[in-house]
Amino acid sequence: MPEGDTIYRLARRLGVLTGTEVLRSDFRVARHATADLSGARVLGTVPRGKHLLTRLDLAGEALTLHTHLRMDGEWSVVGAGKMLPRRMMGDARLVLETTGATAIALRMPVVELLPTAAEDTVVGHLGPDLLDDHRDVADLVAAATANLEAQPDRPLVAALLDQRVLTGLGNVWVNELAFLRGHLPLTPVGEVQVEPLVKLAARAMRFAVQPGGPGRVTTGNTRPGQRYYVYGRTGEPCRRCGTKLEFSAEIPNDPEVRHTWWCPSCQR
Structure with a gap:
């Protein structure tokens, strides 16, 4: 399972999405199969231990995309207008195509969309994160x-x-x-x-x-x-x-x- 430093670096990589607008979202998980993030502005991605919180503003609604890689999950980031080879897309659990890069969650065991105000329901149990940039x-x-x-x-x-x-x-x-x-x-x-x-x-x-x-x-x-x-x-x-x-x-x-x-x- 990826450790906190790996997740921190991954959040930094997903930072290329910050400030972009979602052109198309494709959730391939049953719980959010009908969710549509088109038009949402990506505010940034924050690591919390082994969790990733990607925050968005959808027409004034504050949402958070919560992902956890566990053993096999992976985020892949490709350039604007590009996509992974077809043989890999069968593993996609979420596609976020933005005005900048496109991010694809592969084999991701945890993909949750929730109000940003409810983030504590998924990470509130965690102890202090030694890589937390917002605390001394x-x-x-x-x-x-x-x-x-x-x-x-x-x-x-x-x-x-x-x-x-x-x-x-x-x-x-x-x-x-x-x-x-x-x-x-x-x-x-x-x-x-x-x-x-x-x-x-x-x-x-x-x-x-x-x-x-x-x-x-x-x-x-x-x-x-x-x-x-x-x-x-x-x-x-x-x-x-x-x-x-x-x-x-x-x-x-x-x-x-x-x-x-x-x-x-x-x-x-």
Whole structure:
């Protein structure tokens, strides 16, 4: 599933629609099959953790298009008057043709149209987003720290993955953060210095979304296969100490237990 930094960059890409007018909309989901956004002005797209909120003004009515990629969804943006190849359009769940670019939602599992005033019904449960451009970073860190410290007995990686506690972190980030801070993944939150970890998360994620930057990388090495310390490296040697990395698989139907990697020497 795409993580918060990926969604943030995607929102930036969808920013090419901001200020344009919708010429044609084609919803290919049953719930909104008859919806028509023609004439709507695109006000912008805002990321909220792993959610995207595209706000529109349709003849004075404030609407929000809520999308969530989950595992397979994708937004594709093509130039004015262009369209994706026919073989791909079978996966389209929404087409937004504007006076500028055309945006096409492919295999999108969540496509919802709602009043902008009702956005809290889809994202109000989320914890603080460390990439929120509309709040001070120190405030975001403080709020996330407080949420985590309120669950001292919970395993660290489970708490970090809980979008109600802190939104935007996914399996890559939580495994890498646990390694960088030297904590075993199942360490209870109460045994961790939470604020330094959250500050590191904010700094790393904000670095990852810098325009023209290298994207998500924790090792400082952007070569293929070298970006991460532990994530996805089952049985490989630790990049710091050479110890064989360990791995535990996720437990089906248990959101608390995901694929987890760690170094038994560097993390304690």
